Amino acid sequence: GASSGAIDLLPSPSTTTNWTAGLLMDSNDIIFKFDGKQGAKIPDGIVPKNLTDQFTITLWMKHGPSPGLRAEKETILCNSDKTEMNRHHYALYVHNCRLVFLLRKDFDRADTFRPAEFHWKLDQICDKEWHYYVVNVEFPVVTLYMDGTTYEPYLVTNDWPIHPSHIAMQLTVGACWQGGEVTKPRFAQYFHGSLASLTIRPGKIESQKVISCLQACKEGLDINSLESLGQGIKYHFNPSQSVLVMEGDDIENINQALRKVSYINSRQFPTAGIRRLKVSSKVQCFGEDVCISIPDIDAYVMVFQANEPKITITGMDHFARPAAQFESERGVLLLPDIRIVSTVTKMEHSVDLREHDRANKQVVVEEMLHNLDFCDVLVIGAELDPELECLELDHGELQGKHLDATNSTAGYSIYGVNSMFSYEQVLRQLRYRNWGTSATSDRKFRVKCSELNGRYTSNEFNLEVNILHSSNSNFMEHVNHMIVQPQFLQSVQQPEGSVSAVHSSVVPSMATIVIIICGSVLVLVITLGVFRLRTARQHGSMGHEGAKENEMDWDDSALTITINPMEKYEKPHHTEEESEEEDIDDEEEDTTSAESDDSEDEEEEEEEVIVQKGDKQNVNRQEQL
Secondary structure, X not given: OOOOOOEEXXXXXXXXXXXXXXXXXXXXXXXXXXXXOOOEEEOOOOOOOOOOOEEEXXXXXXXXXXXXXXXXXXXXXXXXXXXXXXXXXXXXXXXOOEEEEEEOOEOOOOOOOEEEEEEEEOHHHHOOOEEEEEEEEEOOEEEEXXXXXXEOOOEEEEEOOEOOOOOOEEEEEOOEEEOEOOOOOEEEOOOEEEEEEEEEEEOOOOOHHHHHHHHOOOEEEEEOOOHHHOOOOEEEEXXXXXXXXXXXXXHHHHHHHHOOEEEEEOOOOOOOEEEEEEEOOOOOOOOOOOOOOOOOEEEEEEEOOOOXXXXXXEOEOEEXXXXXXXXXXXXXXXOOOOEEEEEEEEEEOOOOOOHHHHHHOEEEEEEOOOXXXXXXXXXXXXXXXXXXXXXXXXXXXXXXXXXXXXXXXXXXXXXXXXXXXXXXXXHOOOEEEEOOHHHOOEEXXXXXXXXXXXXXXXXXXXXXXXXXXXXXXXHHHHHHHHHOOHHHHOOOOOOOOOOOOOEOOOOOHHHHHHHHHXXXXXXXXXXXXXXXXXXXXXXXXXHHHHHHHOOOOOOOOOOOOOOOOOOOOOOOOOOHHHHHHHHHHHHHHHHOHHHHHOOHHHHHHHHHHHHHHHHHHHHHHHHHO
């Protein structure tokens, strides 16, 4: 439920956030240490000049007592004149263990005193411990939250508003920039201590519920059963539940109460590592000269690494549409069927599993639900030309989902903590428009999502979009409809380890043309085959009618054809009468084995008839084939 739009003033050094490169840092690249000699200039354009009447400043701070009786101001955040003058427009600083917020409004028609300085005096400011501070500004009211608890300023001083000028302003961290009243502009009022997560959120303030949630680490101390503590035990938690104080008159009751203290961690993916504990006991003695002292007990709780989720993005990764659709007012939906699934792999084994059998643990893949904090749709290749193309999303899709979005020529970014389902709904409404399609034939995009500010990231889902011009738009539109039917575009949820389904709407245009040409050739071959088959059948039917006229049907069911290789294939044709006589002789030869001893002349004559008849039959069969 936190408001989006917070600007990190102390980010880890990088190519785009290089103003913190010269500061002292802890080993984890989150904590910045200030030794009274360093300050950082925030580049122009990072924070808007007009913070409006509502804004929020948040930070973690560890600070000790200031040296000297009248210590100097120690600047945490300061916005002052860059040159010529030394006016402070707004600042947050520590002075004599007091936290002070300065806000000088610009001059307008109401030339009156206004609240300008807000003071808080708290012991925690100088106790050398980490505390979480939130300054909520809703002018003229300013409220401080420390560790989730509200504190009103004990002192508010008024001042005249600042007259407007054209002097540029410089925002700094760890010191204040003094641009005037000195021979050379320089840093002044250095901070001594440690800072982390210093942010400013223009235009919005946070509720107390959200601030308590932001401050709480979702881990701390707890008591298992308050009812069984006993009547003589008093207990007290600090707001973050990192300190528990118990008081009692009976040692045994104190022992019983200590056994009910537990450590809780409600984070879905807790940070692994050691949590150190210290148990300090104090005995109050009445009347004795020497009181008992109890040494402190040091212990720790080990939090193991949680099963990390695997975030998978699937959907249609390639499609083509006519240029007219891209040029329309609504454009084309980029990710109409995108699906975001998170799975976690767990090892399961029975309770009585032996040590040497642990290699046989069963791997179980379970789907889990958790939130995402951003999804980026990036343009691969040349950036978008704002005069010809753009990515669009109706802002109504973001309402009620605590999501925001930024659009640029490099892509579209959606951010804010919400469920995977909400991100799916928003991404499915993202559109791509191109009103200069003649200069573009295709576009490639990449989608990537994150959980816990990049701690867990998804796969990189690549999408290719083809723009079909008028020459082949109708042709490819038919291919799209023929190859990909809507029912096959449904996202299939698969367990870990299985082959992911690949959704493809169309093959690339060249491959599609080759497929269509092959199909046309196949249809042509089939047509020619049918035509030749019908021609062969007509020839066969004419031969069959000629046989009927001679009242003889040729039966080759028991006929053996022998070809003499010594004779020529082409023979003069015999008359029909000779063929009938030879047929009768051949049948008599087959049925009567006793007549096989005829003269050689008759055998040669019969042989010629058989060859001639076999040749004729072969010709008929070849025609049919």
